[in-house]
Amino acid sequence: MTENSQQQQAGNPTVPTQSLPTQYAPAEVEGKLYERWVERGYFAADPKSEKPPYTIVIPPPNVTGSLHLGHAFEHTLIDALTRRKRMQGYETLWQPGMDHAGIATQNVVERELAKEGKSRHDLGREAFVERVWQWKAESGGQISGQMRRLGDGVDWSRERFTMDEGLSQAVQTIFKRLYDDELIYRAERIINWCPRCLTAISDIEVEYQDDQGELVSIRYGEGDASIVVATTRAETMLGDTAVAVHPEDERYAHLVGTEIELPLTGRRIPVVADEHVDPEFGTGAVKVTPAHDPNDFEIGQRHGLPNLTVMDEHAVITAHGPFQGLDRLEARSAIVGALRAEGRIVAEKRPYTHSVGHCSRCKTTIEPRLSLQWWVKVAPLAQAAGDAVRDGRVNIHPKEMESRYFGWVDNLHDWCISRQLWWGHRIPVWYGPNGEVVCVGPDEQPPTGEGWTQDTDVLDTWFSSGLWPFSTLGWPEQTESLEKFYPNSVLVTGYDILFFWVARMMMFGLYAMDGTPPFHTIALHGMVRDQFGKKMSKSFGNAVNPLDWMDSYGSDAVRFTLARGANPGVDVPIGEDWVQASRNFANKIWNATRFALMNGATVEGELPPAEQLSAADRWILSRLNATVAEVDAYYEDYQFSKLSDALYHFAWDEVFDWYVELSKTTYFAGGEQARVSGRVLGEVLDVTLRLLHPVVPFVTETLWTTLTGRESVVIADWPKDSGFRDTAAEQEIELVQRVVTEVRRFRSDQGLQPGQKVPARLTLDGTALAPHEAAIRQLLRLQPEGEGFSATATLPVAGATVALDLSGTIDVGAERKRLAKDLAAAEKEKAQALGKLGNEAFLAKAPDNVVDKIRTRLAKAEEDIARITAQLDGLPQE
Structure with missing residues (x-):
């Protein structure tokens, strides 16, 4: 019915099952788990592997930066995709690295020099650049450690920097090719000049x-x-x-x-x-x-x-x-x-x-300002970048973002690529004493002799980051990694840099890689905003350091909150109370799994055949497979919010609040049926934890390895929908849910405490509810009738009758008043529906779906009237 997840993972030793602490403490487990994952090489990508490749690059953060909430949001989505693909059997590469961030980094180091009363001109170019490299080694790249806190499953052995030797060779190679193809030129044109950054x-x-x-x-x-x-x-x-x-x-x-x-x-x-x-x-x-x-x-x-x-x-x-x-x-x-x-x-x-x-x-x-600068002639490059989307080689998701992309690439002006900085890729052009101009490739020697000088400018940072999808794989060398992992599978990035970065990568990738685009799909997400929809900014006082939330609630809570808010191309509002709710969800997963382990949940052996399963067992397995299919469909459509919601409601509502509760009577009774339900619960938890893992990796790793005794959920198989569905069982349990929900509502209205026991008579004969009487009584805290039982309230629901003896616990007058109010509302709804359905002019103009909705409202109102009238009739006379 579901994929049996317990087959031995090849080469992975079994880990002895451990007991779980009473409470989940993220700070005690997250760092250790992450380092274990890295040490065991789970995130390493092997170009020799025969598995199909799945590649995503990290949008390289500035070396001057730190992890802000926007980074955490984007990294969560990418990590979820790569973790799932790894579990599906792909050779996954999430490529990490940083951008040298020319202007930003130079500004940082110049400010440091100013504290010493110096400027870069006091040091000279060579010494200043050396000073920047020194700063990078000592203070740059703190974001790498923060990525580990978040749980980023990147291949750290492949970490790159846009100024390292290999990427510098790539920059010089493509500059030379563009120059020789007359796509790079020098001209005096109007540019945007910053009088501060010069x-x-x-x-x-x-x-x-x-x-x-x-x-x-x-x-x-x-x-x-x-x-x-x-x-x-x-x-x-x-x-x-x-x-x-x-x-x-x-x-x-x-x-x-x-x-x-x-x-x-x-x-x-x-x-x-x-x-x-x-x-x-x-x-x-x-x-x-x-x-x-x-x-x-x-x-x-x-x-x-x-x-x-x-x-x-x-x-x-x-x-x-x-x-x-x-x-x-x-x-x-x-x-x-x-x-x-x-x-x-x-x-x-x-x-x-x-x-x-x-x-x-x-x-x-x-x-x-009019200035002599270096330019890229973008017309042919932009045309190719537009054509790649138009002919379907590259898909933009969501599709409605295509118009913004075309509006940009179809109207691009030539790109000014020179910057008057000292930190960056130096333009590889030399000028001779007699006006000569020589562009030098990476394998060529620059001209020597008196009077020859190199251009003093450096290249725009986006020039080197535009090569990121292939330069990080070893290009211009034809490496194993380039052959295996190019083109990238998907680019996940914000719509705000669609023009900054995405268009640059498209132009350069198509040009350098013989018309092969750098990625198959561009999945665009929105910006993270505060809970009121306002842009986060230090100046607004609403900026959030995600590390603070991780310290307070755990990384899983932050990740789940971000993923649950991620609708394609739409901005994401987020508040601390939502992170608290996600922490509560992690605790719910923990407590429910702990209860299950204490009450016989197991993954050992095959699932029992359907004829040995209770209706509750068959219902939860049917819902489990439907959830697997639903989550898969949402992943393929980059619907992170919907897949997170689907997992949340399935895990909390259906598994923990319904199935576990429905099965408690079976567990407590013991015997063969308890063993069967324990095996079903083990299967459900196993699959549910694997489904949740890409979004909340830490808590699921701890729980799954404890439940299964396996090495790691990181390398477990992704669940598959077996196709098993049991409509009859789903309908049967839906009836149970209706009875329990209605009686719980009644109890709440009467002010009864959730744990307060009440004598009750259940008339279930002839209904599908009969086999569930013990579970219904357990869920509703209903005692047997006993001597002197007197039904003071009767609730007809789902074809059954629940009679309650609320002597001394119910205010009959208040209950009669409440029911009369509900009855008046139901009768008003019925009258309105009948009025519309009796209006010929309305029926002639209204669409069929509108008329169908009104008929549904009428049927519901009539059902409510019958139910409430029966409840009123069942109340004792005052």
Whole structure:
């Protein structure tokens, strides 16, 4: 009926069964268990294995980082997938590693130097880089230890770093190939410049937020030959080289082709006509500053305008005149003041809220700046990345995220890959004394001789992390690991880095690996938020250190909470009370298994045939197989929330609250039936613990090895649905559940304590409930009738009658009042349903499913009326 899990695992010794402590103490077992798993090599991936591969890479965390709740969330999902696949017989590789995080790491070390009163320039490039490596060895990578706390089943023997020797060779190889294919070039273009980090950053590293500024309208020129333009960045007017209007804007047709005077400078600049200008926005005229605005740069290219750079890398004004040497913000105020003094300010609006880009690392306002940089020509690479999803080679899950992906890759601009840093992969290009430019591959010697120098820039961090799925496997060498584990099976990552990282990996993987994409599936998840749905942030005061929760409640509780909230592509709210509830679930698993072991649960021997099983036995085995099938389907669809919920309700509700309770009378009676039920309970616990293991690995390892005497659940077989179903048994136990639930509700309404025993007469003859009288009495704390029994309340339910003697324990008047209220509600529901079903106009328009629901409501109301009326009739007269 279910897969017999007790066959000896090849090569794995049997572990003697141990008794369980009365309470589960996560802190006492988690660390020891994890180190045992690592020492025994459970997570190691063998490229020589004949098992089918299953590969996932860890999105490499920054070497400067620590485990935050978002990491814990993502790692939980990946670990659950890999643990399940390992149990299913796959050769699994979860590839660990860290990113060198160019800007972030350099900033950290520079701050350390500043404490010593030094800068990187005091050390020089070589010594500074050495200092960063020293910091990395001493302080970097603390996240590795935190991953162990969480239970990450990664292959630590394969841990990589984006600056290690092998990955550096991969970076240099692909740079050389792209360069030779004319897909990498050097050009002067507008880039996002951070005046604090003193480097270019990519579009996706710019964070936009609403800032308070000012919008000033300035008159250029005089009289009929004047034009008013509006700007939030008055300081850039020093670099204006034109004013642009729309070609069809009749207001300015007489000025196109003429020149007007640029205030404060004495220069005259042309008025040009360009389709980019929106005639309906503002005055319909825009100032053109090609060296300090990306759109203006494009206008300048179309009209052959000069590019005047008026700020240096620190955003200090360099243009000759009274504003030279001022910071951009100081210059903005001074220029507006000078324009006001000349009567050039037509209008001012302050405060003016507008979207402003900031450096994602240091939060400094970004300055668009014309700069000579290295670029990747992305058009052919992005086309391939889009085609791989369109033709089905790569699936994005959930599917509705495809539109966001296409919206990005189909509109990519060329990628600026050079950074003005010292920490990172140095661009492998040398410049000669006579203007020579040589790109050097990993197996080539750089040119030597007087006057040859290497490019001082390093590559964008995303350039090296974009190679992660294959560089970590040894590429460009054709290694056994590359052949076995590429492409990856699935990429699990947040939708927030769909553009940062995923698109980069798609472009590079398809290019470097002859059209083979880096993964078959992209499974996107949402962001972790607080219980109110608000983004977690230290500045908001709602950030959570997952290690604190692990210390308080155990790693399993944190993992189960995160998995239970994980709907594909949807943000995940989480609060501490939910972690407490998950801790309670772990304790429930522990206590129920401990009870089962104390009362004869066993995995020894084959399951008895169906004819020897009770209805409760057959019911739980039927539900067990259905749960296996349900969980499998949810795993394949990356529905972590649904699979966690299914396991929670099956384990807590059906196994622990119903089956264990239904079987207690059998256990206590002893004999052959107790042995049979003990074997069934052992089977159910065995399979349930294996199903739970990928999400809650620590508690299930402890319980499963104790229950089975086996080596480890990590390497146990994943349960299979045998196909066994027993509908009759499920219906029979459902009747028992209805009786017990209804009587429990009645007892609660009467204020009876759960353990309070009450005399009762059960009329079950002729129903499927008859064989379950002992269990029903046990569950409901119902005593035999005894002498002097007097039925003071009668409950008809599920075809049976339960008569209770509540003499001295029931307030008859209160019960009659409660039932009358319930009866009135049921009669109102019936009247409403009859009203709708009797309305021909409604029936003509309403969909069939709506009409069916109303009929179901009518039937339920009539059933409630009959039940409540019988209960009222059964109450004693006051």
